[in-house]
Amino acid sequence: MARTKKADTETTVQETVSEETTEVSAVENSNKVAESQGKPEQKDGQKIYIGVSVPGMKSGTVFTGKIPKVIDVDFVRELCVPIEKLSETLKKKAVTGSRVAYCYQQSAKLAQQLKK
Incomplete structure (x- = not known):
């Protein structure tokens, strides 16, 4: 039983870290999109x-x-x-x-x- 609980705990910790990483990536991506929308890149001749x-x-x-x-x-x-x-x-x-x-x-x- 101790092994099962330990494995469950490790899985839960890994899932939580994975979710947090995904949330951070989503926030970073939305910030990049917002920045690009606020200041569109202009090339000469556009x-x-x-x-x-x-x-x-x-x-x-x-x-x-x-x-x-x-x-x-x-x-x-x-x-x-x-x-x-x-x-x-x-x-x-x-x-x-x-x-x-x-x-x-x-x-x-x-x-x-x-x-x-």
């Missing part, structure tokens, strides 16, 4: 698409390099803005009659055409 989602390109997609072919259309390509200018451009998009608002309307038309 742009974000702020138009209407179209097949092959969702609104809010971040990319580097050339504008993807699906949105490389007059007016719509103007909705690919550098990340550092995102808030400024979103404010302009909210103004009726602005160039950015017009481009957004054009992206909606493109989305309708591509969905057909």
Whole structure:
């Protein structure tokens, strides 16, 4: 009986240590995620698409390099803005009659055409 109790105690201690390690790892991972969300890493040349989602390109997609072919259309390509200018451009998009608002309307038309 003494052996069984000792084995049970060791198992319980190992399980407790394992659970604590898992909890610590989960907390560390969530802290890393929170830090990365608070301060997104920006590479030179990163742009974000702020138009209407179209097949092959969702609104809010971040990319580097050339504008993807699906949105490389007059007016719509103007909705690919550098990340550092995102808030400024979103404010302009909210103004009726602005160039950015017009481009957004054009992206909606493109989305309708591509969905057909």
